[in-house]
Amino acid sequence: MGNFRYKLAQFMIGRNGFDAFNIGLIKLILIFIVADLFIPGRLLGRLTLFMWIYIYYRAFSKNIERRRAENQWYISYVHLPLKSYLSRDRKNYCYFKCPTCKQTLRAPKGRGKIRVTCSRCHNVFEKKV
Ligand SMILES: [Zn+2]
Known part of the structure; x- marks a missing residue:
């Protein structure tokens, strides 16, 4: 052997x-x-x-x-x-993509309509989480 x-x-x-x-x-x-x-x-x-x-x-x-x-x-x-x-924490976070650069972003769930600033391209948009 x-x-x-x-x-x-x-x-x-x-x-x-x-x-x-x-x-x-x-x-x-x-x-x-x-x-x-x-x-x-x-x-x-x-x-x-x-x-x-x-x-x-x-x-x-x-x-x-x-x-x-x-x-x-x-x-x-x-x-x-x-x-x-x-390994995403789907229980506590909502995951979505930036409409401009497609970067994946996350926000805590249950906050209603929030204003999001993309961490990559700094695009500002509204999102319901
Ligand atoms: Zn972006």
Whole structure:
């Protein structure tokens, strides 16, 4: 067993391995596996297979610079926005977008009609919260 681990470690030298993007894809596969129980057809099963192939391609890839750029893209445009969306306090705050710059803003719930100044573009508008 120790020999196998050593050989695996040797094999992975200079390769990308499992980064945040790959782990995100595995989580998506888990969602697809559950969704596949309820959605007829073979589409999700096929997508899952291609995703596994892509995950292993990325894990064993020696083009680490390229894989890091992909991972950075994933973290900036998928992981962090999703994390921020899922951790919203919907019980106490109302979330909405600035009509001018589309920045997501929040205000405490139950205040009625309020005047909002956007934190990004300083646009002033009225909003019922
Ligand atoms: Zn704005």
